[in-house]
Amino acid sequence: MAAAASGAGAGAAQEKQFPPALLSFFIYNPRFGPREGEEENKILFYYPNEVEKNEKIRNVGLCEAIVQFTRTFSPSKPAKSLHTQKNRQFFNEPEENFWMVMVVRNPIIEKQSKDGKPVVEYQEEELLDKVYSSVLQQCYSMYKLFNGTFLRAMEDGGVKLLKERLEKFFHRYLQTLHLQSCDLLDIFGGISFFPLDKMTYLKIQSFINRMEESLSIVKYTAFLYNDQLIWSGLEQDDMRILYKYLTTSLFPRHIEPELAGRDSPIRAEMPGNLQHYGRFLTGPLNLNDPEAKCRFPKIFVNTDDTYEALHLIVYKVTVVSRSTPTLDFCRRLDSIVGPQLTVLASDICEQFNINKRISGSEKEPQFKFIYFNHMNLAEKSTVHMRKTPSVSLTSVHPDLMKILGDINSDFTRVDEDEEIIVKAMSDYWVVGKKSDQRELYVILNQKNANLIEVNEEVKKLCATQFNNIFFLD
């Protein structure tokens, strides 16, 4: 399967590769235009918008037909995706009768044929259904986080408002989808937790409780350090998507001026306080400016039962509040949280350095791994480098990532614990283990290792990295 990539040679030089790309993305509700001639009403959002109306209607109709047709075979689990030579379509029905469809073009290899004409070859088997289905689901979750459910918009202002919201949100959001770099981590949608000793953790707990007590409009608090979560008062699913937003969108957009060094010009421009390093990532930039606008993004959580609309205040810590925060509130938050946070941050930083020293003392390991626990969404990856807003960089070949995805699909099919060992091209071994609700994927680079040695190696890894959990060998 890795032949195309690693099959180096003279021919490869003329080869051109095109990664998967978003062809179209649309949302429709069949109930909105059930009669002939009214089909256009079904369409709530369509990307790209420039497409001719009839084609839009045709594409929507096709999806509708496929879903209807497949439903006869599997009433409870309608079709999730449709494979074609050139592309792949993914279907998702997040709310009753509301359908989201994403069409992704398969990766292409363009070769020069002997007569000099380019020959396009679609790689039909490269895309993983689970990865892109997850991406589609994430699209909905992200919309819901900032806008509430589709139904909510319908209640608030009918189809017109829903269309406006969809347009406003997805117009920007679709540009941030980077389909070429989606992988296993998109399936997990996990959260990276910051390892911390008990005492520092308790101090943080105490700090959060005190802050929530003195600032009663604060409903939930999430505490992150270095893009890793330490505490969240939100429910797991809400935190999962908020975490995704914070770490892949908000934080990378605010490159920390304090990281820029003491004398850097960015730092000098930083407004406000010299006593501490706290500042708002959402809301007012300068607290001393009475004209400063206090506009915080709204987010929607617990949409299943209580349905809460809250304001997202990101102050180097993430705080979520119920009523509209005023400038006065911001000042109070700044004065209460700022100094304490500065102290806590230095405590945590100390821990961070200890952790680094411990892991740094060992020499570069021969393996890389991805760990995920379905129970608490904890995720850990030594495969991925730091995420940037544009791409998530992996340190291994995409083919290996695809093997990981395949193993994951296998795991999903059965309920029992299992273990899969794959010998990949070029000396790599890939091991997947599933124990209860945990999954571990290891990529080993050991020349001439045999199955038994690889098994031993993974056992060793488990003993050092996961000795405090029940993980069957």
Added chain:
Amino acid sequence: MGEEDYYLELCERPVHFEKANPVNCVFFDEANKQVFAVRSGGATGVVVKGPDDRNPISFRMEDKGEVKCIKFSLENKILAVQRTSKTVDFSNFIPDSSQLEYTQECKTKNANILGFCWTSSTEIVFITDQGIEFYQVLPEKRNLKLLKSQNINVNWYMYCPEGSVILLSTTVLGNVLQPFYFRAGTMSKLPKFEIELPAAPKSTKLSLSERDIAMATIYGQLYVLFLRHHSRTSNSAGAEVVLYHLPREGACKKMHILKLNRTGKFALNVVDNLVVVHHQDTETSVIFDIRLRGEFDGSVTLHHPVLPARSIQPYQIPAAGTREWPCVGGRGSRSRPDIIISASQGYLWNLQVKLQPIVNLLPDKGRLMDFLLQRKECKMVILSVCSQMLTESDRATLPVIATVFDKLNQEYKKYLDAEQSYTMAMEAGQSRSGPLLRRPVRTQAVVDQSDMYTHVLSVFTEKKETPHKFVIAVLMEYIRSLNQFQITVQHYLHELVIRTLVQHSLFSTLHQFLQYHVLSDSKPLACLLLSLESFYPPAHQLSLDMLKRLSTANDEIVEVLLSKHQVLAALRFIQGIGGHDNISARKFLDAAKQTEDHMLFYTIFRFFEQRNQRLRGNPSFTPEHCEEHVAFFKQVFGDQALMRPTTF
């Protein structure tokens, strides 16, 4: 004023004695805390009553003139009576010994005896205007032996029985005080010191009165208390009490100043390490605690009254049934540690501090805790303060609650440390360690986890009206405080946290706490988690992780897995830890059979056959009573599928 407002009271059962009158003289002995009522010079009877003993001692003695001073030695062995300014008479109260009186004259010529004090059951000190004389009484021989004496001009003296120290006022002004310390037949002279008088005295007459000096042991240290009256020349607002610390070794040092902020007549008591100052004009009292933070000016610490001035709670004289306010500081009543005497009414009371009213008078909870933790009978009051600050109507803020918890745990930790070093020293053997080791005393200020759990936290968590966010914040604050002082948290506290979280379905919070090991691992906790699986499925995983970390719970892990029909997983686990030779095949075969998965049963059966072969040289299950499983195996797979014994 409501009854809950008085923080000082007199004991319920005062010592009643015949009131002083022309024929009845009343004496008080600080050392034994006894009141002597001497009628007609003793001829018509002497009645001795102490606060502790129920049975008063009464006897008669010959009337040989006016009694100036009368005191028993310690343990009531010998009675000493001073009738003249030169001599003291003794009579033995030891059973089977002569009761005939014997007399000792002071050694120094032309000296007048100012008084005497017993320093033990057979040692006595005479204080004369020219010095002191230290004697040993030999009751069998009915005479005294001079142990030591010292010549010095004495204006007046004062004795502190707790510290075994006698203080002599010397020099013309009287403000140079010379302390002597007595212990087991020895008398040692401590460095003398000068009391700073408020203003430079104009005349050369005695300027320091014994009425303005007191001695008391406060927090284990001996202090000389000087009541410095307001002087017109200085601009200080009122009178003050100056505390001089009198150490066993080294010089006396001025340490504390208690600001009274008023003028007039005062009287002092020391109760439960508190200095109580009564003001006669207003009939109110204030208390000072030198351990509470005061203003330190570089050499001395200034203290203000802990609480606003209040009267002593009106008392009821049992017989008369009338309510009266005790008068303290009046004529003839000298300051004594914790005793108030009214000779004219014939009563002796112990002064007591009531802690409960103070709770409402001291709004600063941190200071309140500092105060309460130093008191003798504090535990229930402290616990009630804790309960009170957690009630919805009277709720304190989290920082205040944290402060209170920290103060309690600091005291708790101190005791645990002392206890631990004691145990370690005992194990190491006492022979090598020089001073005699004492087991640390557990005072009431040690409020441990079980106290907090029983009296405060378990009650608090059951209250419906308290928001659960606050409940959890408080529990976490307590756990944080315990951890901060490195005190091992008991599992029942963790259980309380879990129960509260589960009650409000805060499972993701619970998960995070466990993830960061805030709730420490223990078998009871793991079992509790197991029981939560039906409400919160991930509890199963959390429980298994915990059992794994405990590393002493392998049997439990196997049981858990088998109960989930994860027979293979259980077997792999036990094999992984090398315990598969000692497990019961029957248990595994039972579980495998229950899964109704024949291949699984086959696998497990075969595994044990091989094990039996290896251990016993035969694949059969003979001693293990697995007939039922063997029969089942045969029925499903046939006789020939059974493993044959390998023969060598």
